[in-house]
Amino acid sequence: MNSEQVSAAAAGAGRASPLRRPNRRTLPLRFALRELRGGLRGFAVFLACLALGVAAIAGVGAFSRALTDGLAREGTTLLGGDAAFTLVQREASPEEYALIAAGGKVSTIATLRAMARAGTGDALDATLAEVKAVDGAYPMVGALDLVPAQSLAAALAPGDGAYGALADPSLADRLQIKTGDRFQLGEATLVLKGTIEREPDLLSTGIGFGPRLMVSLDALRATQLLQPGSLVRWHYRVKMDRPAELAQFVERVQHGAPEAGFEARTRDAAAPRLENNVRRFTEYLTLVGLTALLVGGVGVANAVKSHLDAKRGVIATFKSLGAPGLTVFGIYLAEVGLIALVGIGIGIAVGSALPFLANAAFGHLLPIPIEPSLQPGAIALALAYGALIALAFALWPLGLAHDVPVSALFREHVEGARRRPRLVYIALTALAVLALAGLAVYASEQRHVAMIYLAAAASVLIVLRLVGAGIMAIARRLPRPRSTALRLALANIHRPAALTPTIVLSLGLGLTLLVTLALIDRSLTRELTSRLPTEAPSFFFLDIQSNETEAFTRFLREKAPQGEVETVPMLRGRILTLGGRPVESLDPPPEFAWVLSSDRGVTYARELPEGSVLAAGEWWPADYAGPPLVSFEREIADAFGLKIGDEVTVNVLGRSITATIANLRDVEWERLAINFVMVFSPNTFAGAPHTSLATLTLPEGGDVARERSLGRAVATEFPAITAVRVKEALTQIGEIVGNLLVAIRGASLVALLSSVLVLAGALAAGQHHRVYDAVILKTLGATRARLIAAYALEYAALGLVTAVVAVGAGAAAAYVVVVYVMKLAFAWSTGAALGAVAVALVLTVGFGLVGTWRALGQKPARILRNL
Template identity: 40%
Template sequence: MANNLSLAITFSLREMRSGLKGFYLFISCLAIGVAAIAGVGTVSKSIEAGLAKDGRKLLGGDFSIRLIHRSATEKQKKFFNKISDFSEVIEMRSMVQSNKSAAYRTLVELKAVDQAYPLVGNILLKQSLTLKEALQEKDGVFGAVVDKNLLTKLNLEIGDIINIGEAKFRLTGTIKKEPDKVTNILSFGPRVMIASLGLYRTKLVQPGSQIRYRYRIALSDSAKIINWRKELDKAFPAAGWRIRTSNEGTPGLKRFIDRMTLFLTFVGLTTLIVGGVGVSNAVSNFLSGKNKIIAIYKFLGAPSDLIFWIYALQLGVLALFGLLLGVLMGAILPAIGFLVLNDVFPVSPVISVYPKPLVVAAIYGVLVVLIFSTWPLAKAKAIPATNLFRDKIQLGEIKPHGGYKIILAILCATLASVILVSSDDILFNLYFVVGTCFVFLILKIFSTQLIHLSQKITVKNNTALRLAITNLHRPGSNASSIVLSLGLGLTVLVAISLIEDNLVNQIKKRLPDMAPAFFFLDIQTDQKSQFDQAIKEISGIGDYKRVATLRGRIVKINSISVEKAEISPNVLWAIRGDRALTYANVQSEDTKITAGKWWPKEYSGKPLISLDSAIAKGFGVTVGDTLTLNVLGREIIGEIASLRKINWRSLRFDFAIIFSPGVIDSAPHSHIAALQAPEALEDKIEESITNKFKNVSIIRVREALEAATQILNGIGMAVRSISSITLLVGSLVLAGAIAAGRQQRIYDAIIFKVLGATRWIIIKTLIYEFCILGFLTSFCSIVLGTLVGWTVVKYLMELNWQFSLQSILMSVIICLTITIIAGLAGTWSALSQKAASQLRND
């Protein structure tokens, strides 16, 4: 064995002196696939490192303590101050109106800061001012700094006056960079920043108002975070606040990054698997060109194992080169991207070499090379020596030893196992493995049946079409490679296009039909009658509904702390923060009770809860169980009296948790309202309500949906762009498949010429052949992509499905264009070959 290996190394090195001819495709497919996976992993690790490095700056300190509706007590503030300096930041949504014209108004994200803000990091203004100078009071008017787009939206300039609530503010600057803005991913409007003293002049701070108080605390020794948190919990065990430390970073952003990384890694894997088809084609083409050399080896007495290792070692060296190139690209390209697109990222990524994603990408690459090159090597090993002195040898007719099938099965199982354990979301990984295997299997079956069916089709009156159909099933046909290489990439693009189209359609077409035109926030209890009357005075409006609301946090499930309770991952959102609550004595007409029953109209007993049935399932609770909520620092235990099925996509008023009367209705709270109205009345309604109720914030649902659509379109464009790499590799594989059959094409063209076929007949034959392959591959990809998209939309996203032919037509056009152009380009030279030299050895 050792002697054979030594000989294999010697002969491999000698043969490799001829260069990389025929292996550029092999290296390209492998390098691009590995680079895609390594690059995605590197980007993710760089951003995660940036989050960790700038954790204090992004959070605003070592600690962030959040309260809803109420500020910290003086006792709590003294405790904060005893440990270290702290800063109080108050956030809410409010309407801003230009002092020039009442017609210029919009909803903004209002942020009031004290003198200590920011404790960590710096806020940058485009003007040569400090934040303290920009927000200070001059001539009885406080300053305000804003996002630049607010100036455009309201036709404002620096120095103009804006109205917020009952107070006026002078625009003194625009925000260039806000250090802790990334902690607030969801935004309904541009940022307006004012001084805390100025906020109280607006008279927007009312009992029950939707206000978030954040207390940022910077310790002198960040290593004492854990100890300080224990002291805080011990001093105020039932404070009802939400604490986040700089070590925890920004969980919402991290979850988004993790999800995108997982998805894009799968896109990279798909690219690599498509590239694997190209690897197989390149290996087969390479070995076909070594027929005479292998013949000489065998007639000189070389055993089959020696021949296997001679070429396996050559492929191993080339694969190593492709892997190193891919890993190098995956490490360098993200760094270049970060430098060029630095302002696009919400955090400053840490540019470095991260070994784990590079190693993982290399492992994937090794497994794909082994899976797709073992079978062609086994075929070459099994060819009898007596068949190797002719030019036309069809490897497809050779049957390798059955043991290689076992080896391939083990390699495939290993690749699937690595994918399954590559992230924490094993279920999602399992979907990918099963889905990829299913698509690959269907494409393989489709290509086999296509070849089989073409044998039964007879065309009598069209010579070029008859020859084209014959080419599909002739020995050495590359129909199977074309279907696999383009089919996988197109299936991914079709699925993504249909999923995105359904999401956009849900937001742009279906939701506006069901959703109200406006949401009104922060209606005070003493204003509700006046507000109802103001709405009634507007003619031409639709349905109107107003309900009381405040916020509370679920802290226990059946007396078990939520930190220790077993909760399904799909409802973890319910315990991550404060939830909107309400109370009601009668159920609304559209309530769908699935278990239990509603309390009597005049009920006045112990606290009862009507709970969302999906949350109940995720919590593992039912009627009769209890939930404990912290509402304004007070823990309230409620017994679940009924479960309701809620359609959140309707955007109608509904609450996951509804209390019976007599429990939270005495607590300070505000009201929210929803109104349906035609688009033509929206400006009139907004102006009327804004002028009469300056504290009420107005959300235009139409604008919010348009903003959501823009975000979705942006994400979709990015995902499609990255997914198109799969199609790029598919195109390379197609070119390789056609190149692999170039000699056969030359041979066929010579035979056609000898039999009297003209150049035009041969060209038409090629066009027909590639059109048939391109069209049928597109059809199969559309069916598979539609099936994948339907499954995701219907069962994972639980949305209504709608097929869109328009969104996939471009995929079909791309497929046909690539197939025809690549096919003709790869075979054009066959038309000018001389017959004598090609037929001499046959």
């Protein structure tokens, strides 16, 4: 090389100085990428935990959005029109109908519960049916699919002395009839023309306790079920001529008939209760996903610590070559961040695909339309949760590497002293935790629930951490047993770098959730199957006309002389004002919004109803004849800020009645006795048409054969009266609750699976300690059997103690949910407690011994020559 080349090279080297002096800002990322070329060995649990939790949150958010988008897109079909106006117990007057019809084409539908009957005498079959009577304009939107295929007009047309009818297949099964057979509804004879395969507006009219029976309005009038005060809901649906003026049209109807008491809905909120339930269930499942992430956070911390332990030689090399602690921290923060992004990406991909998979597999079976699509909001939320969890749990172990001397890093497996990172890393960890809590509260619609959840989660984490420290402290102070296996097991529990805190934390979180769900399940099951039937009535009887109440009561007492009969008058009313405030201006707590959502059953009474206890104020005299008074349920009154002396306005049968609150009652709703939110003084509804509601309580709960016989007798003698067997209703409620619990259990498996992964990862992270111990002890003469026995005793003790703590924490959590949220009696389950203990022992001992067996199989030479 000549002198010019040397000069050029020197000049080039001078110009290339940035390459010889790399940018400090990008240096950590470059080293992290170099290390990651070797793969993600040791981060399997890290990735799995993050992916599971993020997938749960992204999937729940995307699926919820798919449901709400589907409801919004199909709002007109689900509602059966652009707008719907509903009245209870009465039809719209000609003036009210004209006001509605001014908006466009109108379809009139009536819905009620009634008893459908087939056969006679002992061969009589009777079942509760959800009757839907439609006019010729139905359906204005959507398609009604029938089997066999036919027009609705032909199916419901009268002929040969009977009206045509369509039914859900289950109704035909219950009545043991087929297409072409005749049956009875009230005083009318019907002939089954076919079955309903798909009903476009099913969610709008609601899913009741009985199967659907569809008839014409003429057939309904022929049944003689439309009596004054009958519990019939009249729906007037409008397909607007000018859909863009929907809001103005609804406002005109409500202002044009302020006393009508219309319940108005529009295509934008075709199924508001369903949407509310979707939102609530989504919130719960999001919290379950967050629980999975919190559990997975422990796995993140374990994985980072284990990775840093494995890289202590590399870290020592970095520091011996002059790398400052901040650079070391930056390298491994970048490395952990890149791996976290992989896990989060996997979770987002799986979660985002969930609505598409569900729609492809089950979309045709669901009555709810699903509109799957990529949801940026759900993806962003899942990304934020995953990143904050990874950061919050990784900062502490990463910060430990900042100020550690090179010599300490080389001797860490011997020294094992507990350390804390610098204050800056502690502050950053606290900031990440606060950001995570703030995100959880901000993203929640019920922020008080989110705050309670966060407080509970923090309490459980702290308690489990203290329990782990307490176990180590107790083990350290216990006398040394004579048995070598016991002495070694005890020493392993409290030695430096022991797995005790990690095992207690990861296993305890999963078991606490398991016990909580099991005890909630047990309490609900007991409430529905064990306790209620002995206290609840055997039958509810609806739509008893006031002029036949006395005769029906005599009939029941003749058929069931040992039974207890109770009858009360019942009307339906819609609350207009509470305490002088219009209901539109109120913002009730979510759990009490149902009070204002539709018409409420109301009654009047001379005496305090059974199952009620006077909580405040005085009951009116039996012969009271002054201004209207009302008794309000205390808890609901408190929720709306009502007190004695406040006024309540209710629209009943198109008439607005204002009454003063005279007293407040505590009601035992779980007894299923006849009771109401509002009970008025007897003179309030003098002369108003109404029906009666009756209950029959058979001694010792009765039996199925006796109840069915009595049901057939009622259907024969009083065909217009609807009989509801409480046991059947409870069975259906139990099925609904059971399905909900199955969904909850399935979602909670994500959190439980995270716990198992974290436990397995924690035990795997301690593998090098087990190998070291096993080699030394075997060299000193310990047998394989003795070592296995010592490790089994260690894991069994940790699993047993953790299970006991988890049972206590889970029972406390379940008690709060059942008693204070569900307002039910708490039921203890020994099986759930023993199951948690068994799961704990199987997991800890099983995973522990698998790792131990692998440790005992290691060749000692490789370990001994490094001592």
